[in-house]
Amino acid sequence: MVKRYDVAVVGAGTAGAVAARQAAAAGAHTVLIDAHPAADQPSVCAGLISPRTLDALGVGGEIVLRPIRGVRIQGPDGTQLRLRHPEARALVIDRRRTRGALLNAAAEAGVELLAPARCVSAAPGSLRIRLGDREETVETCVIVGADGVPSTVARSFGLGAPQWLLPARQIHLSGRLEAEDEVEVHIGCAVAPGFFAWAVPAEPGELRVGIACGPSEDPEPRLEALRERSYPGRPRARGAATIPLGAALPSIADGALLVGDAAGQVKPISGGGIYTGARCAAIAGRIAAWAALSGRTTAEDLRPYEQQWQAEIGNEIAFGMEIHRLRAGVSDRQLAAALQAASDPRVLALLAEEGDIDAPSRLVDAFLGRPELWPTLMPLIGLLGGAAPVVDAVRRIARLIRPPHL
Numbered sequence: 001m002v003k004r005y006d007v008a009v010v011g012a013g014t015a016g017a018v019a020a021r022q023a024a025a026a027g028a029h030t031v032l033i034d035a036h037p038a039a040d041q042p043s044v045c046a047g048l049i050s051p052r053t054l055d056a057l058g059v060g061g062e063i064v065l066r067p068i069r070g071v072r073i074q075g076p077d078g079t080q081l082r083l084r085h086p087e088a089r090a091l092v093i094d095r096r097r098t099r100g101a102l103l104n105a106a107a108e109a110g111v112e113l114l115a116p117a118r119c120v121s122a123a124p125g126s127l128r129i130r131l132g133d134r135e136e137t138v139e140t141c142v143i144v145g146a147d148g149v150p151s152t153v154a155r156s157f158g159l160g161a162p163q164w165l166l167p168a169r170q171i172h173l174s175g176r177l178e179a180e181d182e183v184e185v186h187i188g189c190a191v192a193p194g195f196f197a198w199a200v201p202a203e204p205g206e207l208r209v210g211i212a213c214g215p216s217e218d219p220e221p222r223l224e225a226l227r228e229r230s231y232p233g234r235p236r237a238r239g240a241a242t243i244p245l246g247a248a249l250p251s252i253a254d255g256a257l258l259v260g261d262a263a264g265q266v267k268p269i270s271g272g273g274i275y276t277g278a279r280c281a282a283i284a285g286r287i288a289a290w291a292a293l294s295g296r297t298t299a300e301d302l303r304p305y306e307q308q309w310q311a312e313i314g315n316e317i318a319f320g321m322e323i324h325r326l327r328a329g330v331s332d333r334q335l336a337a338a339l340q341a342a343s344d345p346r347v348l349a350l351l352a353e354e355g356d357i358d359a360p361s362r363l364v365d366a367f368l369g370r371p372e373l374w375p376t377l378m379p380l381i382g383l384l385g386g387a388a389p390v391v392d393a394v395r396r397i398a399r400l401i402r403p404p405h406l
């Protein structure tokens, strides 16, 4: 039997669940297809979000495990930076409860859930899905590929792929951090070349300890080394995953669009993709429903989706990619010097006050507005190869955080 829908969303992660709910709320007959049963939580994730992400996901505080008010950054030479704010600047969420809340909300909006069902291929107007040992066809006006990386929908339609794929590992173990409302971050080539490692307090007495590295590194032995050194608790669960960096363009084709990790809608500085994916998913769901219901489903018809999500987070992704590239060329000695520069109490206060995990580029504006702090960065200019490359990088970054006409 052939099933027919207006919109078929492949992947019931955070992005897919939000997109499907929006599409159904806009009047489209919508199916949400996932390879894993609804009760599973297949994503490997530290579950650290900004408070505004709850609104973007359309869920309440029942998914929150604890508030986070600070971060300790462990540098390569033992330098430690501690940033703290009296208010909760982040929240740790229970990913299983989040999946449950999102799937319930989608069902209430009228979304049909098909899980476990794996999409094996996609083409304009139809999907092939595997249910147990049989295959079926799903006919649909618009396909939303929210199937993470690698994306079957992206591959089937010849769509773009994120520019970098960072291998990541995470382990849940027993333990406590020095402060129960702070996270710990470890940076430097010796610990996590190409990205960083983290420890996030989760359920009482439980930690999520993870690491992501550059594409050619193996995070496994590095995670073990970090665990032995700093987090010796009893391991409960392990997971491996990939963090996609850089927008996957094009993200639209005739009858299809990509959202979430599949589209590279991830913040390149932190690897966080729940907030950005949810914001873009709301746009994806609305436009997919409009396209399906109006019968206008060509790539040109779907272009407003790509334009709107790029307008929403494109600059922040481009800014993050600049910082990521800059960071890739920085040695541990330079990193230690940067941490030293940032340990000026006035800089720390600025970071704690203005830092926003969803929009790190705002820090540049805040810093530019405080000329008395500029001399704190002077020692870095020599380390980064002199004034010319630094001015070059600042120019590129300034173009991203300010409209070109300013």
Ligand SMILES: Cc1cc2nc3c(=O)[nH]c(=O)nc-3n(C[C@H](O)[C@H](O)[C@H](O)COP(=O)(O)OP(=O)(O)OC[C@H]3O[C@@H](n4cnc5c(N)ncnc54)[C@H](O)[C@@H]3O)c2cc1C
Pocket (backbone or CB within 6 Å): 010, 011, 012, 013, 014, 015, 016, 033, 034, 035, 036, 042, 043, 044, 045, 046, 047, 048, 049, 117, 118, 119, 120, 146, 147, 148, 149, 152, 168, 169, 170, 210, 241, 242, 243, 259, 260, 261, 262, 266, 271, 272, 273, 274, 275, 277
């Ligand atoms: C180690 C790690 C830590 C992270 N920590 C954070 C964090 O603290 N904060 C944050 O904001 N982000 C974090 N992220 C990123 C965040 O987890 C992702 O950006 C987010 O989960 C992406 O959501 P998504 O819905 O796009 O994709 P996913 O969550 O990957 O969901 C994709 C879904 O598609 C399904 N699927 C895949 N292929 C198929 C198929 N062929 N057919 C049917 N279904 C399919 C999968 O079963 C899955 O349910 C982390 C990522 C990693 C790897």
